[in-house]
Amino acid sequence: MDLRSTDGTDPARTLAHAPTELLIDGAWSPAASGATFPVSDPATGQQLALVADASPADGRRALDAAVGAQHAFAATAPRERYDMLMRSYELLLERIDDLALLMTLEMGKPLGESRGEIAYAAEFFRHFASEALRIDGGYQQAPAGNARFLIAKQPVGPCLLITPWNFPMAMGTRKIGPAIAAGCTSVVKPAHQTPLSMLALGAILLDAGVPRGVVNIVTCTAAGDVMEPLIRSGLARKLSFTGSTAVGKVLLEQCADKVLRTSMELGGNAPFIVFDDADLDEAVAGAMAAKMRNMGEACTAANRIYVQRPVAEEFSRRLAEAMGALRVGPGTEDGVQVGPLIDAAGRAKVVQLVADATDRGARVLTGGTAPDGAGFFYPPTVLVDVPGDSRMAREEIFGPVASIIPFDTEDEVVAAANDTAYGLVSYVFTGGLRRALRVAEALESGMVGLNQGVVSNPAAPFGGIKESGLGREGGAVGIDEFLEVKYIGISV
Helix, strand or coil: CCHHHCCCCCHHHHHHCCCCCEEECCEEECCCCCCEEEEECCCCCCEEEEEECCCHHHHHHHHHHHHHHHHHHHCCCHHHHHHHHHHHHHHHHHCHHHHHHHHHHHHCCCHHHHHHHHHHHHHHHHHHHHHHCCCCCEEEECCCCCEEEEEEEEECCCEEEECCCCCCCHHHHHHHHHHHHHCCCEEEECCCCCHHHHHHHHHHHHHCCCCCCCEEECCCCCHHHHHHHHHCCCCCCEEEEECCHHHHHHHHHHHHCCCCEEEEECCCCEEEEECCCCCHHHHHHHHHHHHHHHHHCCCCCEEEEEEEHHHHHHHHHHHHHHHHCCCECCCCCCCCCECCCCCHHHHHHHHHHHHHHHHCCCEEEECCCCCCCCCCCCCCEEEECCCCCCHHHCCCCCCCEEEEEEECCHHHHHHHHHCCCEECEEEEECCCHHHHHHHHHHCCCCEEEECCCCCCCCCCCECCEECCEECCECCCCHHHHHEEEEEEEEEC
C-alpha cells in the first residue's frame, strides 16, 4: 500500500499499491465484518479494486479515535500544524502522476484534468498551512471602562467530513486542510464510487506526520447507516458535507438533534449570461471552461446559458463547433478531452434531460445521442432554444450538455437567472463596466464569474446561498468554519 514505489504509468501496478482498507487511529484495517465493495472503471465497467465496506461499528471506532486524539491535537503549536500541511502539500505534488492515474481510473476524467485536480487539491493544504499561523483573537475595553474583553478562537472539535465523487481529492483537502489548521480531528467518508483517491490521501497524511487518530477514513456503501449514528452520537461537533441538496437537507435535520455546526456545499443551477457587447471569443472560451470541466459533472458547471438575441446564433454556432471538436474516450488515452460519466444512472439522467428538452422544442446543434458500447460515455452536446419550463432549465444537468436560451433585456435575464431555488455561482460576460457591476450585484448567488468561466480558487471563499448551501470553504474565512469564538470577561 505504497504509491511511492510506482511511477504513474502502469494502471495495474498503481492499483496494486493503492490502499483499500479503513484508516482508523493511524492504522489500516479491514472492516470488522470483512465486507468489501467493488470500485469500477466508468470507461469500461470493469472492476478496479475491492475496498473495505465499513459498518456502523467501524464508523464508531473511527469517531472514538478522533475524539481520543482531539485534546492533544488541539494543543499542538500552529507551526506544527503548518509543517504537517506543507509536507502533505509537497507529497501530493511529488506523487502527482500516480494519484492522477488512480483518480482517472476510478472517476473517468482525462489524465490532464486529474493532474490539475491534484495540483488544485495540494493548494488547499498550502493555503490553510498559512491560515494556521493567522488564527487571531481580540482585546477590547468594555464600554463602561471597568472590564476587558478577551476574544479567543478555539477548535470546534471532532468533525465529520463527507466528500463527493466528482472531485475526490480536492473536496477532501478543502475540508481536511482547514480542520488540521484549526486543530480539529476528523472522520472522513468519501463517496463509494471514488474511495481510492481519498485513501491515497490518507497515506500521504500519515507519511507527512499527521498524528494517529487526527484523520480517519471510513469507506462504505451504506452511508446513512454509518454516518447517522455518528451525527447523533453527541461526540462530533461539526459536519461538513459536499453533495446534493436533497441529501444535505436530510443531514441538516440529523444535525439539529445535537446542534452540530454545519458547512453545506450543495447543488447548483448556474446561469451563464452573455450580453451582446461581450467579446464572443472570450465568452465561448469561458463557456467551455464553465461547462466542460470534469465532463460537466460539477456543481459550478454552467447549467443555463442565456445569450442576448442579437448574438445568440453566432455564439451557438461557435460553441457547437468547439464542443463538437472535443475528443471523447477513456481518460487514460492520449489526446482524450472528455471521459465517461460516473455511472449508468448519471448518464441515464443526461439522456432523459436531453429527450425532455427536445420533446419541448429544443434543437440539437451537435451531439445528443449516447453511443453504444462499454463505458458511460455521452458526447458533448449543444441544444438551442431550450424552453424555460424544460427539466434541463430547472435541474442540474451534471453532464457535457450546453443548453442555450435566448433573451432580450437585462431585467429579463436577471429575473430568469434568479428564478431558481439554487444560488451557488453565476457567470456574466459583458464589455460594459456599469452593466457588469449591476448584474453581478443583482444575481442571487454566492459567487460570480465576471468575464471568466472558472471561479474556484483555494484563496477565495467558495459557497452558495439559498438551497446551494451554508458557510464558505477556502479563503481567509474558510478556517473560521472550524473555530469557535470564546469571550473571556476580565474585571479590572
